[in-house]
Amino acid sequence: MKKSAIFFAIAAFIVACGGTSEDKTANNTVTASADAPDGEKLYKTYCVTCHGLYGDMQGNGAIDLTKSALTLDERVKVISEGRAGTVMVGFKTLLDEAKIKALAEHVEKLRK
Ligand code: HEC
Known part of the structure; x- marks a missing residue:
């Protein structure tokens, strides 16, 4: 036994x-x-600290992404360049274009 x-x-x-x-x-x-980057996964890695899992956390003064009215192109720009004078930094040094686009598309899904 x-x-x-x-x-x-x-x-x-x-x-x-x-x-x-x-x-x-x-x-x-x-x-x-994986050719197409996973926007949701990237979002969970880089964005939830301020925007929260559902985009509405508004941590560190972040904008409520569920209410954001930006177009896809405008979002791509904010995510890659950041927004001057805020803690929203640009991610273009960290992530390539395809990843930033995937993120912008994921943010679209968070919108209510
Ligand atoms: C350090 C905190 C922080 C992190 C991390 C962060 N953001 Fe932001 N984000 C902000 C803040 C603050 C603003 C609002 C800037 C302003 O007042 O205009 C913002 C604004 C935005 C906007 C513009 C919304 C609008 O309608 O003007 C988008 C899109 C966005 N963030 C996406 C992202 C994505 C995608 C990520 C991850 C790659 C990310 N953010 C990571 C703090 C953050």
């Missing part, structure tokens, strides 16, 4: 390790093959 418990513990350990490395492979494949 005791021996089999140890066996199962070892087996579970091996399975767990195998699972982890499989996950890594899967993630790498996804990253490498």
Whole structure:
């Protein structure tokens, strides 16, 4: 009984390790093959600190994105250049054009 418990513990350990490395492979494949950047994911990484998950947090004086009336082009500009005199910084040094466009499109989805 005791021996089999140890066996199962070892087996579970091996399975767990195998699972982890499989996950890594899967993630790498996804990253490498993803042509279109995931706007929602980028938003969660770079924007929620001020705008919140739903765009309406208004942290650090941020504008409520659910009420933003900017066009797609205007949003792309604000996200890449930032807005002078505010903590809304430009992201063009950090993110390429496709990613910024994906973000602008995600912000559109937040609008109510
Ligand atoms: C450090 C806080 C902060 C972060 C991080 C931030 N923003 Fe902002 N954002 C602001 C502030 C503050 C404003 C309002 C500027 C103003 O008063 O005009 C703003 C304004 C905007 C606007 C203009 C809305 C309008 O109607 O004028 C857009 C679009 C926007 N942010 C998108 C984003 C996106 C997308 C990200 C992530 C890539 C992001 N922001 C990250 C603080 C932030």
